[in-house]
Amino acid sequence: MSDALADWKPDVLGVEGKVLPVVTAPAGVLSSEGAEVDPADPAVVQLAADLVATMRVSPGCVGLAAPQVGVGAQVFVVDVTEHPKTVTAHGTFVLCNARVVEASRWRPGREGCMSVPDLTGDVKRAGRVVVEAVLPGTGEPVRLTTDAFEARALQHEIDHCAGKLFLDRVAGAHAIYQRKVYL
Amino acid sequence: MNELAITVIGPDRTGIVAEVSEALAGVGANLSDSTMTRLRGHFAMTLICTGAAAEDVEKALAPLQGVLTTVRAVAPEADADVAGEPYLVSVHGADRLGIVAAVTRVVAAAGGNITDLTTRLTGPLYVLIAEVDVPAGRADDLAAQLAVAAQELGVEVTLRRAESDVL
Ligand SMILES: [Zn+2]
Numbered sequence: 001m002s003d004a005l006a007d008w009k010p011d012v013l014g015v016e017g018k019v020l021p022v023v024t025a026p027a028g029v030l031s032s033e034g035a036e037v038d039p040a041d042p043a044v045v046q047l048a049a050d051l052v053a054t055m056r057v058s059p060g061c062v063g064l065a066a067p068q069v070g071v072g073a074q075v076f077v078v079d080v081t082e083h084p085k086t087v088t089a090h091g092t093f094v095l096c097n098a099r100v101v102e103a104s105r106w107r108p109g110r111e112g113c114m115s116v117p118d119l120t121g122d123v124k125r126a127g128r129v130v131v132e133a134v135l136p137g138t139g140e141p142v143r144l145t146t147d148a149f150e151a152r153a154l155q156h157e158i159d160h161c162a163g164k165l166f167l168d169r170v171a172g173a174h175a176i177y178q179r180k181v182y183l
Numbered sequence: 184m185n186e187l188a189i190t191v192i193g194p195d196r197t198g199i200v201a202e203v204s205e206a207l208a209g210v211g212a213n214l215s216d217s218t219m220t221r222l223r224g225h226f227a228m229t230l231i232c233t234g235a236a237a238e239d240v241e242k243a244l245a246p247l248q249g250v251l252t253t254v255r256a257v258a259p260e261a262d263a264d265v266a267g268e269p270y271l272v273s274v275h276g277a278d279r280l281g282i283v284a285a286v287t288r289v290v291a292a293a294g295g296n297i298t299d300l301t302t303r304l305t306g307p308l309y310v311l312i313a314e315v316d317v318p319a320g321r322a323d324d325l326a327a328q329l330a331v332a333a334q335e336l337g338v339e340v341t342l343r344r345a346e347s348d349v350l
Contacts, residue, residue, distance in 0.1 A: 025308045026277040031339045118305035124346065167275045168341040173299035173312045 004140045008093050010052045013045050013137055017053030020069040024115050025165060029067045034074045034161040039096045039139040044075060048094040048136035051077040061114060063153045065160030068115050074098065075136065076157035080150045085109075087148035095142070098133035098158050100126070109152060111166045112179065120177045121170035125152045187212065187232045187240060188257045193250030195226040203228060203250075206243040210235045223304075226250075231257075266296065267316040269345040272329065276338025278309040286311060286340070289332045293325040294318040309338070314345060 010017070023029060037044045047066060055064045055077050062083055065076035079092040103126035112120040129151045131144045146154065156166065170176055191203050200219055207214065212235035219228045232240070237254050244252045274286055283302060290297060290313070299314040317325055326342040333340035 024306075025275060026338075116308070118308075119303060119310065164341075165275065165339075167310055167312075168273050168339070169343075170271075170273065170312055172271065172345070173301040173314050176301060176303060176310060176312055178303065178305070 004135060004138075005090055005093055005142050005144060008091075008135060010049065010092055010094070013049045013052075013094075015046055015049045017046075017049030017051070019057050020050050020054050022054065022058070022064075022068055022114050023070045024117060025167075027070075027115075029070050029072050030115055030160070030165060031163050032067070032072050033163045034065075034067055034072045036097050037073050037075055039134045039136050044073070044096065045137050047071060047073065047075055048077070048096075051075065051094060052092060055079065058114060062149075063157045064114065065157045067160050067163070074161040076161060078150065078153045078157060080153050083149050085149035085152075087150075088146045089150055090144065090146065094136050095131070095133035095144075096136055098131050098154070098161070100129050100155060100158060101132050101143075102128075102130035103155075104128050105147075108171060110177075111152070111156060113156070113166055115160075116165060116167065118179050119167070120179055121166050122172075122175040123166050123169045124171060125155045127151055129154060131158070185233070186215070186257050186259050187230075187235065187237055188253075188255045189228075189230045189232060189240065189244075190253045191226075191228040191230075191244065191247075191250055192252075193226055193247070195221050195224055199226050199247075199250070200228070202247055203244070206247065207232060207235070207240065210239040210243045212240055212243075263296070267294075267318040268322070269347060270295070270315045270317045270322060270325075271343055271345045272311070272313040272315055273341045273343075274309075274311040274313075274333065274338050276309060276333075276336065277307055278304055279336065282309055282336055282338060283311060285332050285336055286329065287313070289328050290315055290325065293321050293328060295321070295325060 062080045063078040066073040077094045080086045105127035128147045212232040215231045217230035295315040303310045
């Protein structure tokens, strides 16, 4: 794990995050490739803080990408610390211009998405990934190796930044499910 | 042996699958292949059965409350040879008339055989997932034609190879 990520806390962004409304499908921004960003751009730093703030007020949310708040940019936040399927976790972090550079141990798993609130789907994802990205603000490059649920979350968010939803990757005609409502 | 093609549709309720299955078992109908699902709150069951006469099955299903049933004798069909390579099509976008018709027509025009298909409408979002056998060498063509159709429909489409891991 990169030291840059170990030390990273949302506070280092130095701006207050605003809670933004979450966009749901079918919205064009969710299906468009996000632009690469300049991590030092104050608008990108604000966006990073807003993503953290919006994730934090959304129950059960373990990741949120810029297109989900209506911004076509390659920025996302992940925090899987509290999730039972997590093995390795790097806390709360925001990445810009992230790429999966290594992927292995493919396995299926059930996924949902705040932007597709009524459906879940079975999606095969790599259980181990190496991701390269830059940090918002400093622009410091990071190379992150992770596994299990954090790896799945990263792939899901990187897909959002490329204009892809889990619906584009479900494993078969019977691999989408109506989300049950428990009252 | 003679086969029966049976459909049962009605409001979903606890025990409906058991009631249908017991009615069929009671007249000696064996379920060969069957599929059961829930479609917008309707319970829907499609089955191929053997070992019973159509009239007996009709009589057995008649007392079921509030369900619509059809029973027809059909000639046995061999499973079609798998011609081509397995692919998956995902379509999602704003609901509008004709999405399924347009997409499946494009698949058929490329020689693709749809083997399974599910659609879901949730709020304004329409989702179609289809499993398709695509003739060897035609996938790129099909992907290009699906992209054109998707653009016209204002929806998103992906075509990708289906994986089948044999364990
Ligand atoms: Zn998502």
